[in-house]
Amino acid sequence: MASELRTVLVVGTGLIGTSMALALRGQGVRVLLADRDQGAMRLARELGAGEEWHVGGDRADLAVIAVPPAHVATELLALQRAGAATHYTDVASVKALPIDEARRLGCDLGAYVASHPLAGREKSGPGAARADLFLGRPWALCPTPESSPEARAAVLRLAELCGANPVEVDADDHDRAVAVVSHAPHVTASAVAARLADASEVALGLAGQGVRDVTRIAGGDPGLWLGILSGNAAPVAEVLEAVSRDLAEAASALRALAGGDGTASTDITQLLKRGVAGHGRIPGKHGGPASSYVVVQVVIGDRPGQLAKLFQVCDEVGVNVEDVRLEHAPGLPLGIAEVSVQPDAASVLTSALHERGWQVP
Ligand SMILES: NC(=O)C1=CN([C@@H]2O[C@H](COP(=O)(O)OP(=O)(O)OC[C@H]3O[C@@H](n4cnc5c(N)ncnc54)[C@H](O)[C@@H]3O)[C@@H](O)[C@H]2O)C=CC1
Ligand SMILES: O=C(O)C(=O)Cc1ccc(O)cc1
Numbered sequence: 435m436a437s438e439l440r441t442v443l444v445v446g447t448g449l450i451g452t453s454m455a456l457a458l459r460g461q462g463v464r465v466l467l468a469d470r471d472q473g474a475m476r477l478a479r480e481l482g483a484g485e486e487w488h489v490g491g492d493r494a495d496l497a498v499i500a501v502p503p504a505h506v507a508t509e510l511l512a513l514q515r516a517g518a519a520t521h522y523t524d525v526a527s528v529k530a531l532p533i534d535e536a537r538r539l540g541c542d543l544g545a546y547v548a549s550h551p552l553a554g555r556e557k558s559g560p561g562a563a564r565a566d567l568f569l570g571r572p573w574a575l576c577p578t579p580e581s582s583p584e585a586r587a588a589v590l591r592l593a594e595l596c597g598a599n600p601v602e603v604d605a606d607d608h609d610r611a612v613a614v615v616s617h618a619p620h621v622t623a624s625a626v627a628a629r630l631a632d633a634s635e636v637a638l639g640l641a642g643q644g645v646r647d648v649t650r651i652a653g654g655d656p657g658l659w660l661g662i663l664s665g666n667a668a669p670v671a672e673v674l675e676a677v678s679r680d681l682a683e684a685a686s687a688l689r690a691l692a693g694g695d696g697t698a699s700t701d702i703t704q705l706l707k708r709g710v711a712g713h714g715r716i717p718g719k720h721g722g723p724a725s726s727y728v729v730v731q732v733v734i735g736d737r738p739g740q741l742a743k744l745f746q747v748c749d750e751v752g753v754n755v756e757d758v759r760l761e762h763a764p765g766l767p768l769g770i771a772e773v774s775v776q777p778d779a780a781s782v783l784t785s786a787l788h789e790r791g792w793q794v795p
Pocket of ligand 2: 616
């Protein structure tokens with residue numbers, strides 16, 4: 435069932451709400467914006483994410499509730515009472531909590547399909563928003579038995595318009611899954627990063643890419659993450675208990691090694707090998723098998739618009755960007771964009787960039 439989304443209301447114009455609004459604007463959708471923090475709404479509007487909406491304003495085809503998990507159901511109820519939209523979704527990182535609360539509050543569950551884009555950043559607020567945040571990323575849809583086919587179609591269309599890959603999944607299964615792939619990794623990253631709080635200047639001066647990779651997500655907003663973890667407490671605790679067992683075993687094997695017991699190295703090797711196997715199972719883009727893309731490195735100036743120009747070149751020569759990652763050179767006004775492309779597209783992109791004067795080391 436195709437669903438036309440002409441007007442979308444975004445409530446909560448932070449990182450996720452504004453990113454979605456920008457993606458929708460890029461697809462020609464009219465976007466209405468609301469946030470209880472007027473500053474966040476105004477910044478989103480100035481970034482071109484849409485126009486301000488007030489209760490009693492135009493009715494949207496779909497309202498997207500992009501606020502912290504604990505506030506989703508009360509917002510849903512208020513919006514439904516105001517007749518703000520025909521259909522509703524939310525984007526919270528946990529799914530059973532908002533659905534259960536919405537049911538308890540007596541929301542119209544027929545018009546609502548809970549959802550969660552598995553894409554984000556360690557920064558909050560509209561200033562961190564990116565129109566391409568959801569490209570190629572999974573987007574979980576968790577309809578309840580009450581959800582109408584029309585509501586499902588509207589939320590499916592939202593995910594498609596943002597360039598994401600919709601996946602339908604039961605809310606409890608979703609919560610158990612994200613405990614493994616998102617929430618426990620966040621706490622683990624925080625625990626590793628916490629060791630750096632009182633690390634010596636010498637140690638910090640020796641920090642390389644590995645510790646940056648492992649701790650990047652630990653930079654996320656503690657208030658938001660407390661809400662996410664509290665909303666998925668038991669499944670996350672279960673994963674952390676398993677991680678703790680592995681860490682305790684590794685520490686005790688290392689103590690034994692330090693004491694001269696060479697046989698303990700087997701336990702360490704086993705953990706390292708299980709780590710390699712687990713890492714290898716992370717799927718590539720579009721949920722397919724872990725893919726072997728070729729990375730094209732491009733030197734870019736650390737100023738607004740450079741990445742957009744780079745993507746413009748990719749577009750001109752018909753090269754699909756599978757992934758992109760930015761490396762900043764410390765102390766230099768430049769960075770390196772690492773653009774992952776299909777193997778046969780690498781030489782096409784490299785030549786096009788050379789021709790246009792880009793530095794491709
Ligand atoms: N940060 C991330 O990487 C991801 C976050 N999410 C989910 O998206 C939702 C929003 O997260 P972010 O955009 O990162 O947070 P954010 O902190 O950047 O933005 C949240 C916005 O919601 C507003 N807000 C809070 N309560 C409100 C209410 N009752 N009514 C209206 N506005 C309200 C705040 O003023 C703020 O502007 C959360 O539920 C989070 O779990 C989902 C995927 C990724
Ligand atoms: O920063 C990243 O890479 C993330 O993966 C962020 C993220 C945070 C919370 C979510 O619910 C989904 C994704």
